Amino acid sequence: MGLERAFADEPAFVPYLAAGDPNYEASLEYVEALARGGADAIELGLPFSEPIAEGKTIQNAIVRSLEAGMTPDRFFEFVEDLDVDVPLVCMTYYNLIYQYGGGEGPRPFVEKAAAVGIEGLVVPDLPGEEAGPLRTACDEFGLDLVFIVAPTTKGDRLERMLEQVSGYVYVQARLGVTGAREDVDDATEESLARLSDWDVPKAVGFGIKTGDHAERIVSAGADGVIVGSALVDIVAEGHENGDSTDTVADRLETKARELKDGALRGASERPQPERT
Amino acid sequence: MSTDDAHDPKFGEYGGQYVPEALMPAIEELTDAYQRYVLENEDGFMDEFRERLADFGGRPTPLQYADQLSARYDTDVYLKREDLLHGGAHKLNNALGQVLLAKYMGKERIIAETGAGQHGTATAMAAAHLDMPCEIYMGETDIARQRPNVFRMKINGSEVVPVTVGRGTLKEAISETMREWATTVENTHYVIGSIVGPHPFPKMVRDFQAVISEEAREQAIEKTGGLPDTVLACAGGGSNTMGTFAHFIEDTGVDLYAVEAGGSSLQVDEEEGVAPNSATLSTGDEGVLHGARTKLLQDSDGQIMESHSVSSGLDYAGVGPELAHLVDEDRVTPVNVDDDAALEAFHRLSQDEGIIPALETAHAFGYLEEHHDEVGDSVVINVSGRGDKDLEIAIEETSKRDLDIAPDMSIFDSVGRSPTSQSSGDEPRDSVGGGGL
Ligand SMILES: Cc1ncc(COP(=O)(O)O)c(C=O)c1O
Numbered sequence: 001m002g003l004e005r006a007f008a009d010e011p012a013f014v015p016y017l018a019a020g021d022p023n024y025e026a027s028l029e030y031v032e033a034l035a036r037g038g039a040d041a042i043e044l045g046l047p048f049s050e051p052i053a054e055g056k057t058i059q060n061a062i063v064r065s066l067e068a069g070m071t072p073d074r075f076f077e078f079v080e081d082l083d084v085d086v087p088l089v090c091m092t093y094y095n096l097i098y099q100y101g102g103g104e105g106p107r108p109f110v111e112k113a114a115a116v117g118i119e120g121l122v123v124p125d126l127p128g129e130e131a132g133p134l135r136t137a138c139d140e141f142g143l144d145l146v147f148i149v150a151p152t153t154k155g156d157r158l159e160r161m162l163e164q165v166s167g168y169v170y171v172q173a174r175l176g177v178t179g180a181r182e183d184v185d186d187a188t189e190e191s192l193a194r195l196s197d198w199d200v201p202k203a204v205g206f207g208i209k210t211g212d213h214a215e216r217i218v219s220a221g222a223d224g225v226i227v228g229s230a231l232v233d234i235v236a237e238g239h240e241n242g243d244s245t246d247t248v249a250d251r252l253e254t255k256a257r258e259l260k261d262g263a264l265r266g267a268s269e270r271p272q273p274e275r276t
Numbered sequence: 277m278s279t280d281d282a283h284d285p286k287f288g289e290y291g292g293q294y295v296p297e298a299l300m301p302a303i304e305e306l307t308d309a310y311q312r313y314v315l316e317n318e319d320g321f322m323d324e325f326r327e328r329l330a331d332f333g334g335r336p337t338p339l340q341y342a343d344q345l346s347a348r349y350d351t352d353v354y355l356k357r358e359d360l361l362h363g364g365a366h367k368l369n370n371a372l373g374q375v376l377l378a379k380y381m382g383k384e385r386i387i388a389e390t391g392a393g394q395h396g397t398a399t400a401m402a403a404a405h406l407d408m409p410c411e412i413y414m415g416e417t418d419i420a421r422q423r424p425n426v427f428r429m430k431i432n433g434s435e436v437v438p439v440t441v442g443r444g445t446l447k448e449a450i451s452e453t454m455r456e457w458a459t460t461v462e463n464t465h466y467v468i469g470s471i472v473g474p475h476p477f478p479k480m481v482r483d484f485q486a487v488i489s490e491e492a493r494e495q496a497i498e499k500t501g502g503l504p505d506t507v508l509a510c511a512g513g514g515s516n517t518m519g520t521f522a523h524f525i526e527d528t529g530v531d532l533y534a535v536e537a538g539g540s541s542l543q544v545d546e547e548e549g550v551a552p553n554s555a556t557l558s559t560g561d562e563g564v565l566h567g568a569r570t571k572l573l574q575d576s577d578g579q580i581m582e583s584h585s586v587s588s589g590l591d592y593a594g595v596g597p598e599l600a601h602l603v604d605e606d607r608v609t610p611v612n613v614d615d616d617a618a619l620e621a622f623h624r625l626s627q628d629e630g631i632i633p634a635l636e637t638a639h640a641f642g643y644l645e646e647h648h649d650e651v652g653d654s655v656v657i658n659v660s661g662r663g664d665k666d667l668e669i670a671i672e673e674t675s676k677r678d679l680d681i682a683p684d685m686s687i688f689d690s691v692g693r694s695p696t697s698q699s700s701g702d703e704p705r706d707s708v709g710g711g712g713l
Pocket residue numbers: 365366391392393394395469470471510511512513514515516517588589590634636637660661662
């Protein structure tokens with residue numbers, strides 16, 4: 001399957017934006033700007049009304065996107081309208097996947113996602129215990145199903161999860177919800193150490209804000225960094241100040257480059273390659 | 277009791293554990309504690325729980341024959357008086373059970389959500405009683421409409437954290453408490469307030485609340501020599517409901533009615549994403565919210581709708597998965613009562629029986645008024661809570677309507693102050709006639 005290729009040659013920078021924030025047209029430009037800035041894969045949020053894993057920044061992005069009319073069908077159009085050539089991952093909550101196509105289970109959603117070119121799914125409210133039907137549908141249509149490893153995921157749970165995972169594992173850098181932070185949590189390094197024996201790309205997310213954070217996380221053994229709130233903050237600020245779409249897109253591209261460069265620096269500092 | 281398996285996270289198709297991975301280890305730990313302490317009485321947990329429910333909570337609560345209502349409806353009406361439980365609602369059964377369990381588990385801190393503030397109040401009391409620090413998350417709309425309970429929580433020493441997202445009611449409060457739990461899960465227990473959320477909460481909360489029907493069933497047999505024809509309880513998330521039904525489930529001759537909030541209308545506004553009711557069991561369809569697969573008020577895309585009820589405690593777009601299952605199995609009949617009928621029932625119970633019910637509870641009595649000829653010869657109604665917390669809102673809502681039964685509140689006019697301005701705080705204090713006291 002496909003998503004692993006985003007991590008093949010060098011550490012990956014994987015940005016997240018809520019699709020349609022603050023509106024459809026601007027959001028297309030923003031995602032394309034991230035690709036220009038060096039994104040290796042992009043997580044696109046399909047907004048759900050009860051985002052229980054999200055902090056304030058992304059909650060607000062979700063509200064803006066929903067108010068501007070985003071729906072699952074609009075989301076699929078959005079993906080088709082995007083002009084980027086990196087893999088796209090859809091991040092959403094299970095009820096939207098489950099209801100698509102009339103509440104018959106996850107298959108119609110996955111079929112449609114595959115048809116428009118989505119290559120993987122991240123579903124924060126779907127632990128391994130409940131993932132069976134979605135896993136089956138993803139296998140049928142060739143999508144990766146990315147699981148989140150939390151700082152609390154240890155022992156047997158970790159083993160079971162890593163047997164189910166495909167594409168990459170999303171290593172949650174700290175407990176809590178999404179949101180840009182000023183520091184890197186020690187839990188990140190502990191989680192990476194627990195995962196070091198597993199031959200699957202490890203992308204760290206939750207709280208990463210700067211190129212220096214990205215550098216530190218990659219030097220600690222991550223294969224990639226996932227950055228959401230720090231980018232959504234740029235979108236939100238531009239929206240509040242009434243800045244032009246081009247201006248905001250430029251800022252996003254610059255920020256993307258900072259994060260990607262940080263990740264590259266981190267790789268050069270690593271004592272030895274952590275994967276064979 | 278229900279015959280389900282304590283380890284099975286599902287009720288038929290419903291239930292499950294749809295939560296972020298970060299919470300799963302804590303949920304596994306809780307499932308283990310539920311098994312050992314609650315189901316197997318390890319270390320005498322259940323004995324201590326029962327003792328505290330009696331001494332601190334005031335159990336058993338009476339099953340009272342209601343003279344006036346029985347005459348009015350020409351059927352024997354029995355009231356299960358959970359309003360007499362400490363705190364003024366059934367909520368303490370669960371809150372005390374969970375706070376005690378958290379202690380047995382070695383947790384250091386309690387968090388909880390609240391809608392009407394009754395669960396928050398009960399949790400704050402239990403936390404003070406058992407010496408645990410406690411934070412309660414409450415939507416800002418509910419903070420405004422349930423002020424007495426906010427005072428009570430604070431006076432008991434809990435923090436009350438306002439939730440400002442969305443409409444600021446129970447749905448948002450649960451989401452925000454889950455986020456908080458995901459941050460502090462290592463030392464904190466989340467005392468969920470109804471039979472909702474991921475497994476094992478729906479089963480565990482039901483087991484703590486099942487004392488209601490355990491007592492009511494015995495009391496009914498003792499008083500009448502048999503079982504009632506019908507049992508009625510209001511349903512928000514459904515904890516008083518399942519607590520009142522649990523020991524009657526296998527008595528298939530007893531009809532069980534879950535009375536939901538019909539709000540102002542059963543019509544849904546898809547465009548705005550608003551359902552002006554909380555009649556989840558009657559009108560919702562299957563989906564996943566707050567950790568469980570259950571019936572929900574949602575639009576065709578699966579976005580959760582904003583619900584409405586005059587009673588904060590019923591104002592929720594989801595419902596416990598066990599109730600959803602029992603409705604599909606035709607064991608429980610979902611019905612609903614609108615805001616107007618609930619308010620009328622609020623006044624009727626107050627005037628006829630001398631019991632001021634919570635607005636949530638009033639829905640069950642609204643149903644009895646409308647359908648008393650369908651409940652057979654005897655009916656048990658759960659008086660899930662008392663109405664002290666609702667006085668301001670009940671008077672305000674009554675003043676907007678033309679209810680024959682409404683008491684005359686013009687006494688306030690003669691002292692230069694309308695009864696409802698008290699809550700809005702828009703009149704300067706010294707306009708109160710008579711001053712000082
Ligand atoms: C008095 C009373 N009854 C009923 C309810 C509804 O909750 P549940 O459906 O879980 O019993 C509440 C909730 O706050 C309540 O305060």
